Amino acid sequence: MRAVIRTAILADSALQALGIADGDHVLSGDVDSFAVRPFINLKWGITNPAPFGNAAQQTSLVAWVHDDPNDYERIDAILRRLRVLIPSLVGLTDTNDYVSQVAWTGDGPDLKDDGHRTITRQGNYTLNGSMR
Amino acid sequence: MVVKRGIFDFDSLSPSLKKMLPVIDAGVDLAFDYIEPRASSMMRTNAPWVDRTGNARNGLFAEHQKTPMVVHRLVLYHTMPYGIWLEIRWSGRYAVIGPTMLEVAPELSIVVAESVKRAIDLLGD
Numbered sequence: 001m002r003a004v005i006r007t008a009i010l011a012d013s014a015l016q017a018l019g020i021a022d023g024d025h026v027l028s029g030d031v032d033s034f035a036v037r038p039f040i041n042l043k044w045g046i047t048n049p050a051p052f053g054n055a056a057q058q059t060s061l062v063a064w065v066h067d068d069p070n071d072y073e074r075i076d077a078i079l080r081r082l083r084v085l086i087p088s089l090v091g092l093t094d095t096n097d098y099v100s101q102v103a104w105t106g107d108g109p110d111l112k113d114d115g116h117r118t119i120t121r122q123g124n125y126t127l128n129g130s131m132r
Numbered sequence: 133m134v135v136k137r138g139i140f141d142f143d144s145l146s147p148s149l150k151k152m153l154p155v156i157d158a159g160v161d162l163a164f165d166y167i168e169p170r171a172s173s174m175m176r177t178n179a180p181w182v183d184r185t186g187n188a189r190n191g192l193f194a195e196h197q198k199t200p201m202v203v204h205r206l207v208l209y210h211t212m213p214y215g216i217w218l219e220i221r222w223s224g225r226y227a228v229i230g231p232t233m234l235e236v237a238p239e240l241s242i243v244v245a246e247s248v249k250r251a252i253d254l255l256g257d
Contacts, residue, residue, distance in 0.1 A: 114217060
């Protein structure tokens, strides 16, 4: 699911208009590289095995959306767009990857990240699908 | 001639439900008490940082808070004042509470279901 979701975020014109212009704005858990603001850091949680022998596995995704210290308006807009985009990926597949179910489980509070020197909020999701 | 009417109300459901609530609550209580030390231990084992003093790791706790028959809560928390920054800094690089909650929640729901079922089964015996 990592690849499918990252690719979809990068290809989304609404997110591009909000400043998520290319790969420098979307990280996959990397916290050591400098990312261009605003940016999204996709952090995947533990993967649970599929119940009853089903193929799809269950996992969680936290999308940390960061921006330069200002107000949270652009972060909110990006989170709103992710809330529409990520659930719309159900049924999407590529050679090795697919997403079969997505549930938005809430957005986090207004926070400051003193490591990145940014303001940030998180969007939380639970997903079923392939996790390689 | 006066005709008298009356209604007899046979309610066998409510008394059984009244008996059931404390039993269900006891089942939930037992499940939360079981998970509480497990969550503490998971956090201390999985905290993704290298210890300097050990204070942050030893300051991780889980607590079962309850109002009997109303609400049961499992609260995970840091006791070091900088705990908040471990959770947030660098997109949660050293976060332990959020990831542990995601791990504990499905397990808790299974334990609650089993514990309540066992309590109800015992009531039926």
